[in-house]
Amino acid sequence: MTWITAGSLAAWAWLLAGQGFFWRTDVRLPDRAPPARWPDVAVVVPARDEAEVLPSSLPSLLAQDYPGRAEIFLVDDGSTDGTGELARALGREHGGLPLTVDSPGEPGPGWTGKLWAVRHGVSLARARTDAEYLLLTDADIAHDPDSLRELVAAARASGLDLVSQMARLRVATGWERLIVPAFVYFFAQLYPFRWVNRAGGRTAAAAGGCVLLRREAAERAGIPDVIRQAVIDDVALARAVKRSGGRIWLGLAERVDSVRPYPGLRPLWRMVSRSAYAQLLHSPALLAGTVMGLAVVYLVPPLAVAAGALGGAVGPLALGAAAWAVMAGTYLPMLRYYRQPPWLAPLLPFTALLYLLMTVDSAVQHYRGRGAAWKGRTYARPERPEAAP
Known part of the structure; x- marks a missing residue:
């Protein structure tokens, strides 16, 4: 013993x-000097049976205070709870950024559902916009009004191809208090943020709830096709970008929160x-x-x-x-x-x-x-x- x-x-x-x-929590967005020109951004939101959380998350995207042009593409991945209809209703009610709601049908062979939805959203964005950046964000993620502006400013000022923030997960119940902070603690232990952010380092990771990705870097890395089978898609995405020569950054969020409840242990x-x-x-x-x-x-x-x-x-x-x-x-x-x-x-x-x-x-x-x-x-x-x- x-x-x-x-x-x-x-x-x-x-x-x-x-x-x-890994145990330090001071890795936050780097230099956020505003760019001379604000690039266009396409926001891609894969959603499957998210009617419970959309009223708390989608309005925050619609209300983004972004100086450039931004458009939202919500992809309904075969929901059975009226997610698509609710998203359209929220768009009409709240206004704000332009919103497109579409569905890609069932995933193709070898694809996970989320990445199939992301692929469809990225294709829509490429066809309809000249967006220089893609914001990939989950349907349960709420953003402060300046979240997109801060992400783009950080990417521009530091020359980053991928900027990802680990959303602050909900902590309200006893089980959430016991398990949720440890989830982020263990993730940071496995993928220390300082190692992820080190240019030339091997460690790569991202937090799938909030990923700002330069469109050129995504095309160079073959995103999302190259990771179509990935279950842990955020880490696979970051590895693909870093392998193709891109610069990535990961840290804890200050303006991004998950609204998904986990009321019990199950x-x-x-x-x-x-x-x-x-x-x-x-x-x-x-x-x-x-x-x-x-x-x-x-x-x-x-x-x-x-x-x-x-x-x-x-x-x-x-x-x-x-x-x-x-x-x-x-x-x-x-x-x-x-x-x-x-x-x-x-x-x-x-x-x-x-x-x-x-x-x-x-x-x-x-x-x-x-x-x-x-x-x-x-x-x-x-x-x-x-x-x-």
Whole structure:
């Protein structure tokens, strides 16, 4: 137990200093000097059964205070809840930016539904506008009135081909408080934002809820066709852009929020488990390594503290307490970003256990033929999986 706990503490020492300072939450939009000329922008919104959230999100896009020309293309991906009709009604009611609502029909062979909808929206934008930038944003994302202006200014001022913000997810219920900040914390640990934003670095990622993409960079990278099978489409998109020589940036949002509710554990569980095994490239070896890593890094410290306290073993107790303290300390900035109380930080091992179980469940569902299921569709393992980050 002493040696295992010492290994956990060593892992936390490395994570603290050697993993791109993933735990810091100060990576925000870079220089936002207004450009001399505001380029045209096409906003593409894929939507499937989003009638519940559209009244809170679509008006925020219609109301964008953008000095240049912008147009919205909402693509109804086979909804059964009246999403398309509601979107048209909201457009008539709120006015603002021009809105086109269309549907592409069922996805073509080898396409995921969202990317099929994105493809259709991008095609509409190319046919009807001369947009220099595409804003790809999910139907559950609400934007402050200056969000588009700030994104474009940052892209222009810093010469970026892709600017993506991790939307601030809703945190209202007890389960959301326990799981949602940790979701962003673990994402940043896997894809440290500073590494993503480093020119010439290998790490690439984006947050699919809010991606501003230069149209020329999208065409050069073959977006979206080159990633048509991707379940984790935002990361695949960022990799494609970076591989083709584009400059990308990812950070936390200040003006972009998700309005999608996760009222209980089940929808949160589904949110994570639907893509967790795909993230591991459907590899049993990577699954085993991930489970072992999560156990050693997150579960061993509190277990060592409990065992040391009960058995009078000073070594495991001290080492476990130190590792647990570092763990909680790295989580505090994310809790502050989400305006949550600091006492949630010591509960991170329990949250990590839930994520471990979600990941195992994701693999189980995959081998039962129900992997990557979302809104009535199940996606098979891609023929050519993406490389690991």
